Amino acid sequence: MKSVVYCCLCMLAAEAGMIFAFLSGSSSEEILVGMLALFAVCLLYIYIRITGGRGSGT
């Protein structure tokens, strides 16, 4: 339950960040780069959790 709440908070924060960036005049490409950075962190988190930080061995 706690992880679901964290997830919703993260999504809300990301959405708020995007809206704030849009309103403060950032281009769509800049918002995209921000989202890509967030996605990279998310992938890194999933990857570390799967492999336990040891690497996949592939």
Place this chain on the structure above:
Amino acid sequence: MNFISMEFLIFFPMVLVICRKLPARACRIVLLIASYLFYMNGISWTGLLLFFSTVISWLAARQIERTAYRTVKKVWMWSVCLYCLGCLIIFKQEHFSVPGISFYMFQALSYVMDIYDKKSESESCFNCYALYVSFFPQLAAGPIERAKDLLPQLKKPVMIRRNNLSDGFWLLLRGFFKKLAVADYLARFVDIVYEAPTQAGGLAAVVATLFFAVQIYCDFSGYTDIARGAARMLGIELMENFDHPYRAKNIKEFWRSWHISLTKWFTDYLYIPLGGSRKGFLRTCCNTMTVFAISGLWHGLSLHYLVWGLLHGIFFNVFHMTDRFRSSHSRSSNHNSRCCRLSCQLMARLTTFAAVCFAWIFFRAESLLDASILLGRIFFHFCDIHPAHLLSFFHMRTMDLYRLFLVFFCLHMLERLPDHADRAMQPKGTATAAFFSFCIVTVSVLSWLVGLAENGGNAFIYFSF
């Protein structure tokens, strides 16, 4: 219909909902109708060609199985071969191209040849066979499935299960990211060089070719991921078409992991019937060259595709010729340190990648002349554009450098995750999966919008084959 279109985003959920609501047996008819609608997309004669080819191959297979006379079987088999070849020659002309024709013709041909060789039995149900030829996720650009793998799955009642939906959705998202965020983004830099090769310096040509290597991989494997994901959501498992091809240590390994379904098709229905590697060294080399030349022409009836195929044939034969030397060398270097072995592996990977990229120049160029111009620029005018001016040549800003780095990083990480969502997301699966989906959907949609605003978007490269 393109997977990257609003039509597909409406069409596919509708098919899923209808298949879920209808009784399992009726779903096959729905899928068949949906497949023809997906393929025709407003152009009815392409659907007629697909239907006509399906009828001819189905009838021929039935006749081959029924008749006891070897000559009659042979006449039917060769008639279908000639029909398919004729269609491919006519409908693969540059100005008269039918999307996906190479894929479904090869699928129908493999079915007839399997019946002829008594490797499988002919299908009595025409609807099932028609769905096998036209199943919409893999109709436009493969994977080229075999009847023995796909038909039994299509004959079972369609069952839409929850874990299939989540696994399929995971693959769909991965495919959309590869296509929209990576392939379409890199396409804009590749096009700058390949649409005006005389204006590009050698360094720019090398960078564009490296980008093209990633673009075509993400474009085609992205398509395959979407196709496999859509099929998996419908409860049907399609074969894997790519297995990290750029990690290959030699050209043989590369072809085992690049467009696997086509490589297997050519091996089973052309290379082995020609004699394979059983008739001496010279004949093996000839067979390899023939297969790669035809593989090149399969992509399009142009000289640059032929040269691309022949180049791969030459690489393959060089690999065979040096095989003995390399295996004795590897035996002697077994005692070397781990570091030495790793550096040898790295060198092998880089050499294979360089050879593949060299061949990509001929594949991507509009003509043989353009390819030779680009090679001239690479070898004789390498620094015509100073490295410091490379960014302005590609119209890149600082933001593009960040985007490039992040796109490559995300692609690298995504490729390391398993094919099944549950394996990737456990434990605490739901929350992670939701956040992952949110990120990847947002990135893909934003990339799509940015791409549409800049160049109107790109169709899948392999749709034109």
